[in-house]
Amino acid sequence: MAKILKIYPDNPQENYIDQVVKTLRDGGLIIYPSDTIYALGCDINNLKAMEKLASVKGIKLEKAKFSIICNDLSHLSEFTKPIETSTFRFLKNHLPGPFTFILDANKNLPLAYKGAKTVGIRVPDHSIPQLIVEKLGHPIASTSIRDDDEILEYSTDPELIAEKYDNLVDIVIDSGYGDNVASTIVDLTSGEPEIIRQGKGEI
Template identity: 65%
Template sequence: MAQFIKIYPENPNADAIKKVVDVLKKGGLVIYPTDTVYGLGCDITNTKALEKIARIKGVKLAKANFSFICADLSNLSEYVKQIDTATFKILKRALPGPYTFILPGNNNLPKDFKKKKTVGIRVPDNSIANAMVQALGNPIVSTSIRDEDELLEYTTDPELIYEKWDNLVDIVIDGGYGDNTASTVVDLSDGEPEIIREGKGSIDIF
């Protein structure tokens, strides 16, 4: 049985965040709000948890394209190769916001991502997600919860999410209604921005 925890985005309760982070540290899976659709996440350094998410999504961990949820741009240098000024300006303009940026990974990637040449980075404009990452001390790996049948209320209403995911995860955070549009994915790994998927984030800023 998953715990169902209400956290208010205006002022995320520190005790509630700590409870979530304790579960993440023990290898638990958490469904939490972002500035787009609700995300399914775990601690980026926990192999068992990463494998659980890959199983739920029906992919092999080595082939999975999960995003790293970071609290701010300073997290990036830990996992991303040196980026040029033009790329940094784009990131600074767009983040925090509803974008996933694909960037060249460096040698510090956690062991399960070592073989990846690129990583997807998110800095969501959501106080709950940011508080979780800051309290955890490293990024959360994340994938959005999408419904095969595209019944959108299942991905936007936390109570329905809880009903559906209760046996698969350890915590479902109720941070209010989610969005039903995923992030805009932009590939910056070659310097020039390439739009991979148009989502909630406007592409006019590129």
């Protein structure tokens, strides 16, 4: 049964964040708020947790394209090929923010991303995921929570999300209603920004 933690971005309780980080280190799955929609996350370096995350989404891990959630741009060189100054400046101008940027991956990606040529990087403009990543010491893998509803594409009510995922995740962070518009996905692999999916962020 998932534990529900009420954590609000303007004053996140440190002991709750510590509980979330411990759960991630132990291979657990969390549901957390962001500057766009609620999302599912796990420790990027824990292969078992990554397999669990793929299983909850109903896909095979090798087919999964989970975003990498960072708290700033300092993690970029760990996962991506060297970035041109103009591209880095572009990223800096738009992050933190509601964007997922597709970049060329390097060979140091965690095991679960083995063989991936590109990787989606996200730095949400939201204190809770930023704090979690900062305390964990490295990024988390993430995927959005979709809704079965035909009108709403994404689930926004944390209580309903907690009901639905009760036996599938370890912690649900309730931060009030979320947004129902996902991030804008921008491909930067050619050097020029190409919008793959228009979401909340404007380029």
